[in-house]
Amino acid sequence: MRIGQLAEATGTTTKTLRFYEESGLLPPAERLASGYRDYTEDAVGRIGFIHRGQAAGLTLAQIRQILEIREHGQTPCSHVQGLLGQRLGELDAQISELLALRETISQLHEKASKPEPDSCSADQVCRYI
Amino acid sequence: MRIGQLAEATGTTTKTLRFYEESGLLPPAERLASGYRDYTEDAVGRIGFIHRGQAAGLTLAQIRQILEIREHGQTPCSHVQGLLGQRLGELDAQISELLALRETISQLHEKASKPEPDSCSADQVCRYI
DNA sequence: CTTGACCTTCCACTGTACTGGAAGGTCCAT
DNA sequence: ATGGACCTTCCAGTACAGTGGAAGGTCAAG
CATH class of the missing domain: 1.10.1660.10 (Multidrug-efflux Transporter Regulator; Chain: A; Domain 2)
Incomplete structure (x- = not known):
């Protein structure tokens, strides 16, 4: 092939x-x-x-690790379990960060939807951020 | 300074x-x-x-855009509102992707927590993935 | 007058997962 | 024998937001 x-x-x-x-x-x-x-x-x-x-x-680096363990004749089970657990922790952290960010942005977005350009003073870049 | x-x-x-x-x-x-x-x-x-x-x-590219609008003497309000709305959409998409991924990994992780190494056949890399 | 902290520019590199393109070789059909 | 599809290697670039380091200039304190 x-x-x-x-x-x-x-x-x-x-x-x-x-x-x-x-x-x-x-x-x-x-x-x-x-x-x-x-x-x-x-x-x-x-x-x-x-x-x-x-x-x-x-x-890809993690996948390569698993592949290498397998190539050395070992079963990578516990290693894989560790990686998955680690990934799960990262995901949870990432998700709660994004949820918090979503909350922040959502509030900014709502504020920005009722524009009061008069209150845009010259000494700041943007009233909303 | x-x-x-x-x-x-x-x-x-x-x-x-x-x-x-x-x-x-x-x-x-x-x-x-x-x-x-x-x-x-x-x-x-x-x-x-x-x-x-x-x-x-x-x-940084988006921030630069806002800054440039401001420098041209305009108030970037509506532009900022657009950016925030766009960001909100991206965030929602990203969050639901991550939640789905979390579900997948969580299942894999659970499967991997009851190892049955005997069933790790030689023709596959890993029973869990 | 020298030491050390601070500043300057410039060039290259980090990590991630590819992608683009040039220059050239191979194979099969027409 | 020639066209086109496919393959080879190698070099360089993408996006993102910086970081590292070398070589050299400046300034205040001791």
């Missing part, structure tokens, strides 16, 4: 696949006599794993 | 202030005979505005 076919099969681009290889997320592919990369079916699963990891909010 | 004092007064760094000037967020400061930047009190307010804008989730 050539790189273009793999890209199509996995819904990505050849650029991205080469980037993944260079980043250590995909093992270097076998080469045909022409120099073209020649992928096996495994690659499809591997890229699926990368995509699922991304959908779970893991960074 | 020299740049270091302004940095301290506004809780930022000299690097950042020079970066703001270069980015058009701060008007080029007057210079002393020595070549040192010499700031007036205005600068403190201006940087406060930048910080409040950032706290409201605006990008």
Whole structure:
């Protein structure tokens, strides 16, 4: 399977696949006599794993860690559990930050909806912010 | 007021202030005979505005837009209202994405908390992802 | 008169996940 | 033999908001 076919099969681009290889997320592919990369079916699963990891909010660096543990013959279960727990904590923090920000902006937005341009004094940039 | 004092007064760094000037967020400061930047009190307010804008989730580019409108002698009220409304929409989208992601990860995390390593087959990277 | 804190400019780099484009090689059909 | 689709490498750039460091100038205190 050539790189273009793999890209199509996995819904990505050849650029991205080469980037993944260079980043250590995909093992270097076998080469045909022409120099073209020649992928096996495994690659499809591997890229699926990368995509699922991304959908779970893991960074490529974290996904690479899991892959490396697996390559060293270990089962990365507890590591994955740790990563997911960590991610959960980050998400909770991020969500409450965004909710607070939403509250702030919502108030600013409401204030700005009843404009009183007269009260825009020259010494401030904007009455609302 | 020299740049270091302004940095301290506004809780930022000299690097950042020079970066703001270069980015058009701060008007080029007057210079002393020595070549040192010499700031007036205005600068403190201006940087406060930048910080409040950032706290409201605006990008430096958006803050610069507001500043430019103000510099052209117009009151940026309606523009600011637009920006805030837009930001509100983005925030809502971002929050619901994160909530969905949180749900996904939470389920994965729970699955991973009852490990059954026997079922980790060799042909997949990780049973949980 | 020297030390140290502070200032100047300029260039390059950080992290994240790609993306764009140039120059050239390969393969298959017409 | 030629056109087009596909592949190769390498270099550089995107957005964002700064950060790091080198080489050198300025100023007040001791």
